[in-house]
Amino acid sequence: MDINLIENTEKLSLESKDKKITKREDYLDWREYFMATAFLAAKRSKDPSYQVGACIVNKENKIVGVGYNGMPIGCSDDEFPWGKNTTSKLDSKFLYVCHAEMNAILNKNSSDVKDCTIYVGLFPCNECAKIIIQSGITEVIYFSDEKGHKPKYIASKKMFDAAGVKYWQYIPKNNKIEITFSGADWQNTSSSN
Numbered sequence: 001m002d003i004n005l006i007e008n009t010e011k012l013s014l015e016s017k018d019k020k021i022t023k024r025e026d027y028l029d030w031r032e033y034f035m036a037t038a039f040l041a042a043k044r045s046k047d048p049s050y051q052v053g054a055c056i057v058n059k060e061n062k063i064v065g066v067g068y069n070g071m072p073i074g075c076s077d078d079e080f081p082w083g084k085n086t087t088s089k090l091d092s093k094f095l096y097v098c099h100a101e102m103n104a105i106l107n108k109n110s111s112d113v114k115d116c117t118i119y120v121g122l123f124p125c126n127e128c129a130k131i132i133i134q135s136g137i138t139e140v141i142y143f144s145d146e147k148g149h150k151p152k153y154i155a156s157k158k159m160f161d162a163a164g165v166k167y168w169q170y171i172p173k174n175n176k177i178e179i180t181f182s183g184a185d186w187q188n189t190s191s192s193n
């Protein structure tokens, strides 16, 4: 083989080995990751009208609790009611459903949730606001405030303001985050080693 060709091939392969590999840039940032976790949890909800998820995060960016709105343990999703406008209040979901925020707090895997942030799909109602305040959570990041005009939700804001709990609306960078189970994503980018 031509000696120049061999030298050039070796030089080329050295150059490609030395090329600096940089990090991926399209990774989820922390906030996207936590709000997406709340949205994923909401997919577990059986409520036909609102599926709400919540994700609690500590100061070290560790998830310490996740929850969604659902019937209490032992109360069958098939036997307890999901309706709202029922003749008897006893037959409506309102008396039974555990809210996402309450479930996330009760599901905590740490000793407490003091100074944590809660990510929620829907701004918390007054009952959840009370539990959030009493649990020591100091920040609420919510996606939708579509019930914000209702007295319950106005009461939440009054309580958060009085208790010094910060709250603000999350505006997503991406409208969609896709999860592909096939693994094709990394097969296209990994090296042959």
Ligand SMILES: O=c1ccn([C@H]2C[C@H](O)[C@@H](COP(=O)(O)O)O2)c(=O)[nH]1
Pocket: 047, 049, 050, 051, 052, 068, 069, 070, 084, 097, 098, 099, 100, 101, 122, 123, 124, 125, 126, 128
């Ligand atoms: O702070 C909240 C407020 C509401 N939810 C849940 C409870 C219900 O399952 C739905 C709301 O349904 P409506 O039909 O609008 O009453 O959302 C919650 O988890 N956390």
Ligand SMILES: [Zn+2]
Pocket: 099, 100, 101, 124, 125, 126, 127, 128, 129
């Ligand atoms: Zn609530």
